[in-house]
Amino acid sequence: MAKILVLDDDQSNAEVIQLALEDQAFIVTSICHSDQxxxxxxxxxxxxxxxxxxxxxxxxRELCNIIKKNTGTGHIRILLITAMLESQALKVPSLADDIIFKPFDYKNLHQKVCRLIS
Structure with missing residues (x-):
């Protein structure tokens, strides 16, 4: 069973994403502070x-790049989520495996997650 970590500084967003992914039988934990x-x-x-x-x-995006460049964590797949416009989100280069824009459909989230962990 795949393990998914959710990081969103809005606790309600993190909880909703966690519940949606747990509903799909993933093992999920969420945090709201980047220092964790x-x-x-x-x-x-x-x-x-x-x-x-x-x-x-x-x-x-910067945290993503740090994780991806670290030999101990570079294997972790990363899905970025954002309420930014696509043009804004892509201004800072990132090594993320995919990105999803808010508001998003949870079916789309599930499809992206399944593709990334397969």
């Missing part, structure tokens, strides 16, 4: 990270 990311990755060892771009402390 490193420890949670170490402890939880996710297969996929679903991460918002606009975070409490930092930019999800």
């Amino acid at each position: 990311l490193e420890k949670t990755i170490t402890d939880f060892q996710p297969d996929l990270l679903v991460m918002d771009i606009l975070l409490d402390k930092g930019d999800g």
Whole structure:
């Protein structure tokens, strides 16, 4: 069973995404503070990270690039989520495996997640 970590600084968003993914039988944990990311990755060892771009402390695209460039975490698939316009979101280069724009359909989220973890 795939393990998914959700990072969104809006707790209600994180919880809704977590519930939607758990409903699809994934093992999911969520956090709301970017400073918890490193420890949670170490402890939880996710297969996929679903991460918002606009975070409490930092930019999800930059955190994504740090994770992807690290030999210990570079294998983790990353799906960025954002309410930004596509042109804004793509201004900062990112090594993310995919991106989804808010508001999104949970069926689309599920399809992207399944593709990334297969």
